[in-house]
Amino acid sequence: MQTSDRVRTDTGQAKIDAEPAGSPPAGLFAGLRRAATGLFAYPVTGPLVALILILIVFSVTTSTFLNAGNLSLIFQQSVVVGTLALGQTLIILVSGIDLANGAIMVLGMVVAGSIAANGDPMLGMLVGLAVCIVAASINGLIITRFRLPPFIATLGLFTILTAAARLYTQSRSYPINSDFMTILGEGPSFGLVTITYGSMLWIALTLVLAYALNQTAWGVRVYAIGNSPAAARLNGVNVNGVIFSVYALAGVFYAFAGWQALGRTPIADPSGYQIANLDSITAVVIGGTSLFGGRGGVAGTFIGALIVVVLKNGLTQAGIDSLYQQIATGFLVILAVGADQYLGRGQRA
Amino acid sequence: MNTQPTTPLAMQATGLTKRYGHVVALDGADFELAKGEILAVVGDNGAGKSSLIKVLTGATIPDSGTVFVDGAEVHFKNPLSARLAGIETVYQELAVATQLNIAQNLFLGRELRKPGLRGQIFRQLDKSRMRQQAADHMKNLGIRIQSINQKVETLSGGQRQAVAVARAAAWGKRVVILDEPTAALGVRETNQVLNLITRVRDQGLSVVLISHSMPDVFQIADRIHIHRLGRRAVVVSPKTTSMSDVVAVMTGALPADAVQSSLIATQPPLPSASH
Incomplete structure (x- = not known):
C-alpha cells in the first residue's frame, strides 16, 4: 500500500534539501484541498467513506435495507459486475479501457452453454474460458501491435462480438442444467443469509489480484506504465508485453464473471449483459482508480462495485424509480472522475 | 584471446557514420572516454551530438564504424545490450x-x-x-x-x-551518460545535480555529460569533446582552453587545430573477438 503524500520524517535522516514541488498557495481553500489530498491519497479512503455514508442513509431511511439477508443479497448482486471490474481495473491502470468485456463474457457463456447442451459441461467451461482469453488477447494485440486507441479497438470488438454471439446462437438462449456450471449461485445458508461460492470467489480473486499488483514486479510495472509509459520504457520495462499481459489476464476474469453470471441466472443469453461494460467502468471509477492510469487498485474497485449495487438495492427498497437510480449512479461517476481530476491536477508531472 | 595492453579508456569509437537519406548525421565521428573522468560533449544544434549518443547507447546502429568498451569491440543491437555492457543513460525527459x-x-x-x-x-x-x-x-x-x-x-x-x-x-557498471541533466533546473538545483555528478565520477564511474551550458561544463568536466558537422572536431581540457575558444571551435569561428588537444588514444585498439 502506498504511503501518504505528505511524507513522514524518518528519524536520523537528513533534512529535506529543497522545497517540495509546487508548494501550495496559502489560504483556507488551499488548506482544505491539501487535507483532502492527504486523506484521499490513500486510495481506498474516498470510496470507503462514500460506501459507509450510503449504507447509513439507507439504513436510516428504509426499514428493509439493514438486515443480514439483504446484505448477503447485495454481495450476490455484485459478483458479476465486480468480477468484470477486476479485469477492467487492470486495463484502466495501464491507461486503457475495455468496452468489450461484457460482450466477451457473453460470447464465452453462449459457447460454453451450447457445448454443455450437447452433454459436456466441463468441455464447455474450458472452451468458454479459451474464448474469453482469446477475445481479450485480440484487444491487447490490436492495441499494442497496431497502436489503436483502446477506446476504438474495444468499441469495435464490442460491436463485432455482440453480433457474433447472436449469429452463433441464432439468437437463441441456452438454459443451463449442469450443477457445476451454476454452482457459484449456491452456498452455505444461515437462515436468510446465503454466502454463495460466487461471493467467496469474488473476494478470493480480488485478493489474488491485489497481491499481484502490490507484491510482484509485474504489478509495479503495471503502475509504472499507467503513470508514464516513456519512463517505464526508458527504464527497460517491456511496455507492450506488460500491456498485452494485462488484456489477456483480464480475459480470465471475464470468464470467471461469466461463470458467476450462470450462477446468478442459469441461462446463456446472447442478448444479456448489454451494459455490463459501462457498469464495470462505473465500479472502477467510483472505486477511485484514475482513468489516466497509474493510480488506484482492486480494493477500491471491490468497494466501487458494492457502491453501485447498494445504490440500486437501497433506492429500490426506498421505492424510488429505477430511472432515478441510473441518475444517481451517473452523478457518482461524474463526482468520482471530477475528484480525481481536481486532486490529481497539482501532482501530475 | 585478448592480448592487447590494457587501455585507460572506458569507451572508444572510431569512424562512426550514420546517414538518414541525404542527411549525414555522423560523418566519421571518433570518440573516447577515459576511466573515471567526466567528459563533456558539446556542439551546436544539429552537430550530431544526439546521433553520437544514440550509437553509444545502442539506440541507433551506425552504418559503419566501431565501438569499443574496455578495449573490446562491441555491437549494440538495442539499448538493452548497451545496458548489459554496463552503460546507463539518463535521458533528457525525466x-x-x-x-x-x-x-x-x-x-x-x-x-x-x-x-x-x-x-x-x-x-x-x-x-x-x-x-x-x-x-x-x-x-x-x-x-x-x-x-x-x-x-x-x-x-x-x-x-x-x-x-x-x-x-x-x-x-551502470562502467559508464553513465547524461543528456542535458540540468536543462530544466534552477541555479541551486543545477549545482546540486552537478555535485552529484562529480560524486558519481569519484565512485569510479566514467561520465559523459551532454550539455549546452558552458558554465556547467567548465565547472565539472575533466575534458571537453567538441562535436561539429557530424564528427569530433577536437578534445580539449577546460584547464588549458577558454570558454570562448570552445564556443569558437563549436561554431567554426576557430579552426580545431588552433586549440591544444587533450586526446589520449592515438590508435584504436586492435579488433578482438568478443561480445
Whole structure:
C-alpha cells in the first residue's frame, strides 16, 4: 500500500534539501484541498467513506435495507459486475479501457452453454474460458501491435462480438442444467443469509489480484506504465508485453464473471449483459482508480462495485424509480472522475 | 584471446557514420572516454551530438564504424545490450515514474524478489531489501531525502533528476551518460545535480555529460569533446582552453587545430573477438 503524500520524517535522516514541488498557495481553500489530498491519497479512503455514508442513509431511511439477508443479497448482486471490474481495473491502470468485456463474457457463456447442451459441461467451461482469453488477447494485440486507441479497438470488438454471439446462437438462449456450471449461485445458508461460492470467489480473486499488483514486479510495472509509459520504457520495462499481459489476464476474469453470471441466472443469453461494460467502468471509477492510469487498485474497485449495487438495492427498497437510480449512479461517476481530476491536477508531472 | 595492453579508456569509437537519406548525421565521428573522468560533449544544434549518443547507447546502429568498451569491440543491437555492457543513460525527459516511490524507481525493471519459495513461486518482491539498498545508495551519493518511501511526485525537479542519476549510477557498471541533466533546473538545483555528478565520477564511474551550458561544463568536466558537422572536431581540457575558444571551435569561428588537444588514444585498439 502506498504511503501518504505528505511524507513522514524518518528519524536520523537528513533534512529535506529543497522545497517540495509546487508548494501550495496559502489560504483556507488551499488548506482544505491539501487535507483532502492527504486523506484521499490513500486510495481506498474516498470510496470507503462514500460506501459507509450510503449504507447509513439507507439504513436510516428504509426499514428493509439493514438486515443480514439483504446484505448477503447485495454481495450476490455484485459478483458479476465486480468480477468484470477486476479485469477492467487492470486495463484502466495501464491507461486503457475495455468496452468489450461484457460482450466477451457473453460470447464465452453462449459457447460454453451450447457445448454443455450437447452433454459436456466441463468441455464447455474450458472452451468458454479459451474464448474469453482469446477475445481479450485480440484487444491487447490490436492495441499494442497496431497502436489503436483502446477506446476504438474495444468499441469495435464490442460491436463485432455482440453480433457474433447472436449469429452463433441464432439468437437463441441456452438454459443451463449442469450443477457445476451454476454452482457459484449456491452456498452455505444461515437462515436468510446465503454466502454463495460466487461471493467467496469474488473476494478470493480480488485478493489474488491485489497481491499481484502490490507484491510482484509485474504489478509495479503495471503502475509504472499507467503513470508514464516513456519512463517505464526508458527504464527497460517491456511496455507492450506488460500491456498485452494485462488484456489477456483480464480475459480470465471475464470468464470467471461469466461463470458467476450462470450462477446468478442459469441461462446463456446472447442478448444479456448489454451494459455490463459501462457498469464495470462505473465500479472502477467510483472505486477511485484514475482513468489516466497509474493510480488506484482492486480494493477500491471491490468497494466501487458494492457502491453501485447498494445504490440500486437501497433506492429500490426506498421505492424510488429505477430511472432515478441510473441518475444517481451517473452523478457518482461524474463526482468520482471530477475528484480525481481536481486532486490529481497539482501532482501530475 | 585478448592480448592487447590494457587501455585507460572506458569507451572508444572510431569512424562512426550514420546517414538518414541525404542527411549525414555522423560523418566519421571518433570518440573516447577515459576511466573515471567526466567528459563533456558539446556542439551546436544539429552537430550530431544526439546521433553520437544514440550509437553509444545502442539506440541507433551506425552504418559503419566501431565501438569499443574496455578495449573490446562491441555491437549494440538495442539499448538493452548497451545496458548489459554496463552503460546507463539518463535521458533528457525525466525518466522517473512520479507515482512510484524512490525505491521503486531505483529498482524499476530490475526488482528484487524474496529468497526461497515466496520469491520463486509467488514472485513476491523483497521490498525491505530494495528499500534498504536504495537508502544506502542515496546516502553514499550524498542525496538527501526525507524518506525512501516518498513518491517521486513529491520531489522537486532537482531531486527527481537526482533520483534518475542515482538510478543510472546504481546500475551502470562502467559508464553513465547524461543528456542535458540540468536543462530544466534552477541555479541551486543545477549545482546540486552537478555535485552529484562529480560524486558519481569519484565512485569510479566514467561520465559523459551532454550539455549546452558552458558554465556547467567548465565547472565539472575533466575534458571537453567538441562535436561539429557530424564528427569530433577536437578534445580539449577546460584547464588549458577558454570558454570562448570552445564556443569558437563549436561554431567554426576557430579552426580545431588552433586549440591544444587533450586526446589520449592515438590508435584504436586492435579488433578482438568478443561480445
